[in-house]
Amino acid sequence: MKQNLVCYRTFEEKSPSSFETYKKLNGYSTWEKLLKGKMKPSDVIDAIKAAGLMGRGGAGFPTGLKMSFINRDKEGQKYLVCNSDESEPGTSKDRFIMQKNPHQLIEGMAIAAYTMGATVGYNYMRGEFMTEFESCEKALKEAKKAGLIGKNILGTGIDFELINIIGAGAYIVGEETAMLESIEGKRAMPRFKPPFPANYGLYGKPTTVNNTESLASIPVILDKGPEWFKKLGTEKSGGTKIFSVSGHVAKPGVFEIPMGTPFKDLLELAGGMLDSRGCKAVIPGGSSMKIVPGKIMLNAEMSYEGMQSVGSAIGSGGVIVMDDRTCMVEALACVIKFYEDESCGQCTPCREGTNWLHQNLRDILAGKGNIKDVDLLVEIAGKIEGKTICAFGEAVAWPVQSFIEHFRDEFEFYCKNGYSKVKGK
Amino acid sequence: MNNKREFDSSVTKKIDTWKKKFPKEKPESSIIMSLRFIQDHYGWLSDKHLDMLADYLDLAPIRVYEVASFYSMYHRKPVGKYVLGICGSISCMLRGSEPLLHHLETKLDIKLGDTTKDGLFTLKEVECLASCTKAPAMVVNGTQYVEDLTPESLDKLVDNLRQGEQT
Incomplete structure (x- = not known):
């Protein structure tokens, strides 16, 4: 299987992040085509749509449509x-x-911004990413020196300012409107939608x-053509x-x-299961x-439709594998603790509900569970889902519902016996 | 910094440079990073620092306070010179972050959230650091990643930091 064909294509090069390496791979050629009028903004959108x-x-969400x-x-x-x-x-x-491969991100941002008529782009990195921030800053300096970013780029009268910024620790910043609030220097609390960012975004601008x-x-989609990109995957993905x-x-x-x-091929790339245990x-x-x-996973394919058919989703591509020694009650408690910590506190169902869920799970783990708690967990999750301003509500509810759907016996066992079915006393 | 109501010039210089990343009429956009510059210089964020930043950016104090109390990388109380933040999220938990946390509690003779008596170490649990494939992971002082942790590598890290203080 071929790996690293798109975003990671510089990784096998000697100095993957350098301007020279990126240029050698035909980097910035699409951006230059756009600047010189050899490609129109509508061509960009059409190509991204065609690439799927x-x-x-x-x-x-389909990027071209957005x-x-x-x-x-x-x-x-x-x-x-x-x-x-x-x-x-x-x-x-x-x-x-x-x-x-910071240059490819810079070129991608330049192309996207120009296509939408934006002259300013912010790259918002999480607060811990100082190494990444410095790498992006270095690349930006090189791109500016080459005249590819800034004012009056290559004498065309086109401007694009790219600005790297860095946060201070909050999961919810990843929600797009929370990110806009954060750039505006506020608490990262998601906005009510509509209006969507395309109408009312950063500082109230599209x-x-x-x-x-x-x-x-x-940049790779446009350089190699949407058909090339699309054919790497499946019809729908x-x-x-x-x-x-x-x-x-x-x-x-x-x-990649x-x-x-x-x-199962992806699992093989990751060396198979740890200690050759079963995949739970x-x-x-x-x-x-x-x-x-x-x-079920061992017979599934990693695509939007493949994951939908097994009742889940590709999401961010974070594949978390658990072997047969994993206690599902402990695992869910860990997941829910995260959401309790990271709830921004704006919507009552999420702020209070994550706390109740975690408290309930902690009680079960402490041997103070009651068999009714299993249904209670599902009930609380259902009262968060769909009742919050942002999708964080679903992000809390889905793990609870699916863990209990598939591993109810472990939750009931813990409640009845006060210890883990998997780990024993 | 005693009773001086002025930031060190190295701090204001950084704030002034950062402000240029945002529209002139939006000084509040630079609150988030300004707080980091202040914290990096003074170790933590006191109420006085927050008031001073509000003054400096010509904003109502609440604008600064609400940011300082929201984001997790800010310290609103004094912390040790090295803040050890162990990731406790699912990928790290599956790879044994919890026993490692207890190992550090024993090694440093403190509980989670506390600071050693010599003021060198504060122990924190943090949420997912995006180091999931190199779990268990931690950050030292917010941005220095230490990955693929073992009890031995943690001992070495702590010992080296201690030793560095003595020389």
Whole structure:
């Protein structure tokens, strides 16, 4: 299987992050074509639509369609924002684009911004990503020196300012409107929608927010053609996807592979199961997605439709593998603790509900569970789902519902006996 | 910094440079990073620092306070010179982050959230660091990643930091 064809294509080069390496791979050629008028903004949107690129951050919204929501001819400031807040548990992929292929992200942002008529783009990295920030700053300096970013680029009269910024620790910043609030220097609390960012975004101006992997895919799609990209994947899931495989595998790692790759092949890339144990369960798309029993995953393919058919989703591509020694009550408690910590506190069902869920799970783990608690967990989750301003509510509910759907016996056992069915007394 | 109501010039220089990343009429956009610059310089964020930043950016104090109390990388109380943040999220938990946390509690003779008596170490549990494929992972002082942790590698890290203080 061919790996590293799109966002990670510089990784095998001697100095992967350098300007020279990127130029050698025909980098910035699409941006120059656009600047010289050899390609039109509408061509860009058509190509991205034809390539079948969907948002790689988690929601999977078609990227070309999202870009078409902005009217580039409308007067006034518009913004592009790159979401590099990578924080979804199990997800570790965008940081490597920024470390080792920052120029491709810069070109992707330039192309996307110009296509939508935005002259300013922010790349928002999570607060811990100082290494990535420095790598992006270095690359930006090189791109500016080459005259490819800034004012009056290559004498064309076109402007694009790219600005790297860094946060201060909050999972919710990854929600696109929360990110806009954060750039505005506020608490990262998601906005009520509508209005959507395309109408009322950063500083109230039309804005598009895209994930790092989505934006970094754009230059390759345009350079090699949408058909080339689409054919790497399946009919419904074009191109490649970066999967970070963590948990109980022998060689955890990050793999950029064609969409539609069987899960068992991905597992093999990650060295197979740790200590050759059985694969009990997998969360295929970051901890907000539904958990899938191992035996079902072993027959599934990694694509939007493949994951949908097993009742979950590709999400961010954070593949969390659990072996047969894992206690599902402990695992769910860990997942829910995350959401309790990271709830922004704006909506009551989420703020209070995450706390109740965690308290309930802690009681079960302390041997104070009651058999009724299992249904109570599902009930609380159902009262958060769909009742919050942002999708965080679903992100809390889905793990609870799916863990209990597939592993109810373990939860009931813990409640009845006061100890883990898997780990014993 | 005693009773001086002025930031060190190295701090204001950084704030002024960062402000240029945002529209002129939006000084509040630079609150988030300004707080980091202040914390990096003074070790933590006191109420006085927050008031001073509000003054400096010409904003109502609440604008600064609400940010400082929201984001997890800010310290609103004094912390040790080295803040060890062990990831406790699912991928790290599956690879044994919890026993490692207890190992550090024993090694440093403190509980989670506390600071050693010599003021060198504060122990924190943090949420997912995006180091899931190199779990268990931690950050030292917010941004220095240490990955693929074992009890031995943690001992070495702590011993080296201690030793560095003595020389």
